[in-house]
Amino acid sequence: MSPPTAIDTQPAAEDIYVPTIIDRLSVNGVPSRRLKTAALPKSLAPATSSDVFKGSQYGKPKARRWDHLISEESKQRMPSSLKGAARYLKQPGLISLGGGLPSSEYFPIEKIDVKVPRPPHFSEQETKETGVTMSIGKHDIAEGKSLYDLHVALNYGQATGSAQLLRFVTEHTEIVHNPPYSDWQSVLTTGSTSALDIALRLFFVRGDIMLTEEYAFSSTVEAARPLGVRACGIKMDDQGLVPAEMDRILSTWNPAKWNGSPKPKVLYTVPSGQNPTGATQSIERRRELYKVCQKHDIYILEDEPYYFLQMSPWKGADASPQIPPSSHEEFLSSLVPSYLSLDIDGRVMRLDSFSKVIAPGSRCGWVTASEQIIERFIRHQEYSTQNPSGISQIILYKLLDETWGHGGYLDWLIDLRMHYTTRRDILLAACDQHIPRQVTTWTAPAAGMFHWFTIHTSSHPSHKTSSPKTLLEIEEEIFLAGIARGVLTSRGSWFRAEGSNNLKRIVAPRAAAHGTQAESPEIDPEHDDRIYFRATFAAASGQDIEKAIARFGEALRSTFGITEANGHAI
Template identity: 50%
Template sequence: MAPHAAANDVAQKPAVVEGTLTVANVAANRTRFPLPKGVAAFSDSSMFKSAASAAKPKAKRWDHYISAESKLRKPSTLKQIAQYLQPGMLSLGGGLPSQEYFPFHEISAKAPSPSQFADPAPANPECSVISTKHDIIDATSEFDLEVALNYGQSVGYAAFVRWVTEHVEIVHNPPYGDWDLTLAPGSTQGWDFVLRMLCKPGDIVLTEEYTFCSAMEGAAAQGVIPFPVKVDAEGLLASSLDEILTNWDPAAHGGARKPFVLYTVPSGQNPTGATQSAERRKEIYKVAQKHDLIICEDEPYYFLQMEPYKGLGTPMTPPPASTDEFLKTLVPSFLSMDTDGRVIRLDSFSKVLSPGSRVSFVVASAQLTERMIRQAETSTQSPSGMAQILLYKLLDEAWGHEGYIKWLIHIRVEYTKRRNCIMDACEEFLPKSVATFNPPTAGMFNWIQIDWKKHPAIKEGKDHDAIEEMIFLAAVDAGVLVSRGTWFLADQSAKQEDMFFRTTFAAAPADQIREAIKRFGSVLNAQFNIQ
């Protein structure tokens, strides 16, 4: 099957190739450079961007921040041999197994067609994707099993790297020219790339005071210490970030140098559910420029942005009417406002397609991306070729960029329904005298604050952590699992004045969400002796 074509014949639109990349002119832009073919073919984003993107000013250099470990990483000797694999070359040089002995001759999968995203769904909603070992030779595809089942470059397989590069430019259109990307086996591994590239033991990274605990546990294993930045209902506070950096005294922090890495989840933040507004992101970026800070934006929930919750029983706002309208509704990413090349974006298919695919991508300046690729070459290699070809077949050949955006609109609607369901349940069942919450406008999480000082056990001398555990275990006994807020503290030693529990509206159907919140409300009523 030929790649999805969303534009007219390139001869009819010659000028559009030189402009900003859009869904409509992807096919025309692809005529600028041929797709590298063959097993382990080398590629990078410079081959697939629009001319307008490539012509933008270059990023700042970050030599002063790259770690000693990262500086020691050299190109993989065996990976570099791929540059000599030209058509007609008889290769006895690489250690690539023969595709004749791969037992997979064909893979196929069924998925919804874009027409199914409408409601109600049509009678025959599925589209099929199929790949064999000989699709490239037969000229039925630009990516096949012969390539996908063999070793590949750490950046990813060329055909899929092309699609992801186009996606990044269509959605974010970075303001500088030498941005690049590399695939990774999940954003947690992408964060590991960042840590090893920039940090050394004893360094401190800044993050929200409540943050994604797995990311911080990964940092701690490398001797890197998280430091909390205050948050409000919109997430990370630029004023707190500026204050910390302006007044940094190494002597007060065990000799640690001034932090230069910020880890943040700007949209639907895990665990608080907060989403930074466009204005808040601009304020944070200005602070980053002032203090020469590198921003690592971890954005698995970026496309799960939704309209504000309007109250119990209020009808949903209609979804965006077009793909262009949908893109305009998104809060601009840090990458989209990054004139310096100081943003490292961790992006993923985990929350919008499948976490089990283990395919993510990291976008940064070419200097930083090159360092991460060097690490991958001798560690993770590239994500699974099986996963990449399935995603390519779906996203490029079956759906195309427009179909993917329609899918994102669809799941935005579905998660909004779930968000409204949990909010309705919270309004109905949680005791307002002790429980408060801010309805999230993105992501999968609802952050519930508990006025723990009203708990009767206070009179018995119980502290915050003891009461949090009492509520948590009572909820478990009642058959509902929620997450304790202290699990997400950036500073695990900090004394807590506030108490939170995280709930998610992603994992359960509506009736179970409602029942779970009802049970949790009953637990709170019992714990606080509320009649």
């Protein structure tokens, strides 16, 4: 628990400091950068760090210290005593009978060939025709064929992940985010679910409260709960979390209302394409929220799996087709800046993942934070996940670094977000056509994989009877009506950060008259008659998305007894 003085000693909110950028890395700058940074080690399980791959951080301040946030468990972690002996390995001629690393002659994998797309021909069909085969041998390093091979990748590694892939993600992070403090580092993870588990144990103790969106990624809330960490959900609007609401909650924090829990110290947020609401925070929103975090000394866990799935705005079904950005710079500057890129204090841990942009089965991602936090994070990985699969790491390295390079990877991301934009547009066009606007509102998602329906329930037929249904009952009715018609959606209540118990009691106020809301789509937010559904456009085919939305529209109309389609008679 942080002593109260830790909060009191923070300065008042001030404008975000914009550092003088003297060595901002670009895609084209990577080759000359690599001439200046450390060579990749050729040995087994070599120690490494982002620091040896970063450019000059001259002029940037150092991150603040977070000693008061680090849990007892994390504080007590010590470097592995066995790994300490590795420093003697540099001695020429030394023979090690120390570490129990198996000899590579007993790894029964001689060679791995992987067929991947050749940029910009990314589709499955094009890959079949024009794809590149990356060849990965067991002794490529010794044979001078590559800087990474199976002899290294199939053996034990360090808890930072391999130097080869770490260099790539460090450069990528610098190209995309260029954190404005000097002592940032990245480290590979076995995916963001694992990274979050580690972060929760690093920053929280039993009885703590985690700030998050009112509707939040349920796995995060459910991961925190058994650790004795409850979520405090902050009200949201169509840009996600509302900073003024968070400020109000923190300024008036009363432990007595939260079973004695002290004022929260950590915010978990998904700023782009938030799961489940699909909301994306604008740059202004992010600046405002960062200031509130400075004011109350809040540390930020920025979970950003969907960052590169930011889309061009939805302009209706008849709009002209989207035009891809003309350069990597145009693409990168079209993305809303991350918290990491605004983080002058070093108060952000950013969680990146290959799951949504390469493949979930890689079980590989990375986190970026200040040296102090990353060091604790590595200590945790040493005694748990160790590092991502070496097979995943070497395939990602061969693909992203040796085959595509940073430019090819950005081309892939540009292509990918075009596909997701097309999928979103199919879903939104189907919504315009099939979803009854009498009871439903939505905001077009600007990023990610999810669309969020707001259902206004006060015109539900049961409200005309003496036993009106509760919000949770109506939600269930719609959900099951969807299933009966052949569409599976996700119920909003599953995502309520503080749980859905209160929805069991709430009955929405009765609408003045059936059909009134059709003429007044501006519904009073104080009505509290809203329930929500999440639909993903990531998985099903375009045709199936359209069919599924039509079915969901039918489910809504049958639940509410609506006989017109979208305000028009059917």
